[in-house]
Amino acid sequence: MSCRGWLALILAVAVLGGVWMLKVHSLLAPTRRVDTKILVVEGWVHEYVLRAAMVEFQNGHYEKLYTTGGPIIGSDGFTNDFNTAASVGAELLVKFGMPKDAVQLVPSHIAGRDRTYSSALALRDWFGKNNLAGKNFNVLTEDAHARRTQMLFQKAFVPEVTVGIIAVTNPDYEPQRWWRYSEGVREILGESIAWFYAAVFFHPAAPPGR
Numbered sequence: 001m002s003c004r005g006w007l008a009l010i011l012a013v014a015v016l017g018g019v020w021m022l023k024v025h026s027l028l029a030p031t032r033r034v035d036t037k038i039l040v041v042e043g044w045v046h047e048y049v050l051r052a053a054m055v056e057f058q059n060g061h062y063e064k065l066y067t068t069g070g071p072i073i074g075s076d077g078f079t080n081d082f083n084t085a086a087s088v089g090a091e092l093l094v095k096f097g098m099p100k101d102a103v104q105l106v107p108s109h110i111a112g113r114d115r116t117y118s119s120a121l122a123l124r125d126w127f128g129k130n131n132l133a134g135k136n137f138n139v140l141t142e143d144a145h146a147r148r149t150q151m152l153f154q155k156a157f158v159p160e161v162t163v164g165i166i167a168v169t170n171p172d173y174e175p176q177r178w179w180r181y182s183e184g185v186r187e188i189l190g191e192s193i194a195w196f197y198a199a200v201f202f203h204p205a206a207p208p209g210r
Contacts, residue, residue, distance in 0.1 A: 025175045028144040028191050034164035037062050038137035040123065042116070042149065043069035043089025043105070045142045045168075050092050052168040053140050057098070060138075065098065066126075068119040070108035078109040086119075116149055117204060120156035138164035143175075144191040148198050155204060 039062040041053045057065050069085025071078045081087060084107035094100050106126045110118035127133050141149045146167035153163045169175055170187065178184030 021179055022176070024188055024192060025144065025178055027147065028188065028195060029146045029167035029169070029175070030150070031146070031166050032150075032164055033060075033138050033166060034136045034162050036136045036138055036164065038064060038066070038132070038135055040066045040068060040137050040139045040153075041089060041093075042119065042139070042141045042145075043067040043085035043087070044073075044115075045089070047092065047096075048171060049140070049142045049168045050089060051096060054093065054096060054098055056138075056140055056166060057102070063102075065093070065103050066123065066137075067093070067103065067105045068108065068123050070115050070118055070122075071111040077111045081105065081107045084108065114152075114202070114204075117152045117156060117202070120153040123153075124156050134158075134160060136162045136164065138166055140166040140168065143167055143170040144187050148191065148195045151195075152198060152202075 039053065039057055039060065041050065053065065056062075067086045067089035069087075069089060071084055072088065078084075084105075086105040086107040090103045090105040093103050106119075106123050108115070108119045108122035110122075124133075127135065139149055139153055144167075146165050150163055150165035154161075157163065170183065173181035173184035173187075175184075178188050
């Protein structure tokens, strides 16, 4: 390749890299609500996300909030429903002021890999057993995890169900300048890799009804 060719290649890579740096956060952390009375919150999230969920629940006039999540990371697999992220999230929401009867924990019993997808399957099964199958819902989660969450939840449900997504911005870094913060670099790079894996290599069996 000639010097001009190498220069053009380097310039193209630099431009693409710059565009990626500026756009990747908005790509990974979308907010697209659907019209629904059902709000779902991933139970593993930080407290600022749970507090945002309470505001969303009130402002969005939802009827029920469901928390999801499997065995707590670091525990020796599933022991009971109360040793799960779903239970921890539900307990914190009630502690922060959510009415207890408005919160329903939906725990997953699967530990290890593909925790988000396993949580979505547990929610799908719970909805099916409680006459909520086919209902649209919004999932609220933490920042750059949002696009992957929406994709995996949508994979778990039949196409007729539309999964909305609400991303709560991480207060520890500026989304549009994430590369200036160690927390932002860890989150964006980690979630970029995880999303790419889920989009390209993760192909679960189609759920019943597809």
